[in-house]
Amino acid sequence: MSHPRFINRQDELDLLRSRFESASAELLVIYGRRRLGKSALVREAIKGQEDAVYWQATEETPEAQLANFVDTASEAFPLLEDIQRDWEALLRALGREDAIVVLDEFPYLVESDDALPSKVQRVWDMHLEDTEMTLVLVGSSISIMEEKVLSGGSPLYGRRTASIDLPPLSLDDAREFYPTEDSDEEIQFWGVFGGTPYYLQALAPDATLAENIQSLILSEHGVLRNEPEFLLRTEFGIREPQTYYTILRAIATGKRAANEIADFAGVDSNALGSYLSKLRRLRLVERDIPVTANPNATRKSRYRLKEPLFRFWFRYVYGQEGKISQLGDDAYAELVNPSLTDYMGPMFELVCQNALSSLVPKTYRGIGYWWHQHHELDVVGLASDGTLVAGECKYTTRQMHEGDLADLERSASHVDWTPPGGGDPTNHYCCFCRSGFSDGLQQVADERADVSLFAPDDIVSGLSATHR
Numbered sequence: 001m002s003h004p005r006f007i008n009r010q011d012e013l014d015l016l017r018s019r020f021e022s023a024s025a026e027l028l029v030i031y032g033r034r035r036l037g038k039s040a041l042v043r044e045a046i047k048g049q050e051d052a053v054y055w056q057a058t059e060e061t062p063e064a065q066l067a068n069f070v071d072t073a074s075e076a077f078p079l080l081e082d083i084q085r086d087w088e089a090l091l092r093a094l095g096r097e098d099a100i101v102v103l104d105e106f107p108y109l110v111e112s113d114d115a116l117p118s119k120v121q122r123v124w125d126m127h128l129e130d131t132e133m134t135l136v137l138v139g140s141s142i143s144i145m146e147e148k149v150l151s152g153g154s155p156l157y158g159r160r161t162a163s164i165d166l167p168p169l170s171l172d173d174a175r176e177f178y179p180t181e182d183s184d185e186e187i188q189f190w191g192v193f194g195g196t197p198y199y200l201q202a203l204a205p206d207a208t209l210a211e212n213i214q215s216l217i218l219s220e221h222g223v224l225r226n227e228p229e230f231l232l233r234t235e236f237g238i239r240e241p242q243t244y245y246t247i248l249r250a251i252a253t254g255k256r257a258a259n260e261i262a263d264f265a266g267v268d269s270n271a272l273g274s275y276l277s278k279l280r281r282l283r284l285v286e287r288d289i290p291v292t293a294n295p296n297a298t299r300k301s302r303y304r305l306k307e308p309l310f311r312f313w314f315r316y317v318y319g320q321e322g323k324i325s326q327l328g329d330d331a332y333a334e335l336v337n338p339s340l341t342d343y344m345g346p347m348f349e350l351v352c353q354n355a356l357s358s359l360v361p362k363t364y365r366g367i368g369y370w371w372h373q374h375h376e377l378d379v380v381g382l383a384s385d386g387t388l389v390a391g392e393c394k395y396t397t398r399q400m401h402e403g404d405l406a407d408l409e410r411s412a413s414h415v416d417w418t419p420p421g422g423g424d425p426t427n428h429y430c431c432f433c434r435s436g437f438s439d440g441l442q443q444v445a446d447e448r449a450d451v452s453l454f455a456p457d458d459i460v461s462g463l464s465a466t467h468r
């Protein structure tokens with residue numbers, strides 16, 4: 001299905017358009033892993049701008065790239081036909097026109113001409129800085145963008161006037177693509193397909209979640225069947241992809257602490273840090289610490305897979321390709337369906353954390369997980385007014401009852417947090433449940449102002465309120 005409508009990205013569009021209008025030279029950088037919609041964003045931003053050139057680099061020789069660029073750019077700026085074919089001369093000519101120039105897939109240019117960042121830096125410093133030109137460098141390879149454009153060692157360091165590290169769409173935006181209006185199913189779609197536009201636009205509009213998973217991810221020719229492999233190869237080339245795979249697999253199978261991951265993956269624990277930090281930069285892996293802990297308390301770190309599609313793929317596809325092929329059209333029913341509820345548990349916790357600030361509106365200093373020894377809370381919000389919001393999430397087919405609230409209160413009593421003004425926090429308890437609440441618990445919530453109950457409909461509407 002193709003979605004003709006461009007969804008949201010309002011903050012990014014506002015930023016880009018304001019920089020296009022500014023009276024000074026702008027060097028903008030847009031980066032983020034593949035499929036997030038960087039090209040679509042920048043194309044949307046330049047719509048209606050007559051003095052804009054959008055060009056996507058390809059993996060060709062430097063000469064072919066230059067010829068190709070001139071072909072594209074001379075449609076808006078015919079004078080380029082007569083300019084010497086080198087980047088310095090061409091950019092300088094475009095600078096004189098105060099043009100908006102977008103170089104998409106910039107890493108391809110750098111790969112074919114390693115000196116390009118220095119050339120751009122030179123022409124920027126000598127000729128462009130005093131124009132009203134906007135130069136936008138877009139790239140998917142985070143490692144190349146960091147090393148060659150963003151880092152202190154890059155010649156372009158310090159020239160950049162703004163950058164956009166493009167995140168996936170929020171659940172509330174991604175809902176526009178999900179072929180359902182049922183809140184629980186929307187949460188499930190998010191738990192598998194997440195908010196990456198390329199994955200979303202692949203969804204079949206008249207198909208259920210099961211059908212979409214079967215045809216896009218499990219079927220041999222499904223467009224997402226090899227997506228994680230493709231993405232990891234783009235970023236890491238052929239260097240050590242196996243190590244990244246085993247680390248991701250370790251986390252997908254529930255290893256959370258660094259030593260557990262290192263043991264499972266057979267990686268030296270000293271070396272693990274650099275793999276994890278690359279995976280975190282790609283936003284594939286997230287590090288959590290208890291929400292009450294000092295942010296530098298890395299000893300307490302736990303890791304989880306952040307990109308839903310990767311989590312799904314490493315749980316159900318990786319290493320099971322043979323079985324999936326054998327099962328054919330029954331792969332979903334046999335392999336996924338029996339454990340989908342279990343798979344969804346942690347995804348549901350994250351959705352509840354995201355919705356918290358609008359479900360229990362307060363100014364929060366932190367929202368996240370909390371754990372200590374054997375005690376654990378799925379959702380904790382630390383509010384500036386001294387409230388500690390503690391939540392339990394149940395993505396099960398059974399209702400939550402008073403016993404669940406009692407467990408939640410017990411766990412919350414172990415949280416060691418001193419509110420900003422000192423003294424003890426005031427606790428507020430939230431139960432988030434997929435399948436509703438017993439009459440007894442409902443009655444308790446009616447009587448107690450410090451207990452709130454949230455079903456999928458409340459949670460999903462909470463998310464849309466958060467983003468307005």
Ligand SMILES: Nc1ncnc2c1ncn2[C@@H]1O[C@H](COP(=O)(O)OP(=O)(O)OP(=O)(O)O)[C@@H](O)[C@H]1O
Binds near residue numbers: 005006035038
């Ligand atoms: N905000 C959006 N609303 C609707 N569709 C979108 C949006 N962003 C991207 N898309 C669609 O998602 C797909 C992927 O986007 P795009 O090609 O721009 O990603 P990219 O980050 O440039 O990825 P790559 O580096 O892999 O080319 C495209 O089909 C695009 O039309």
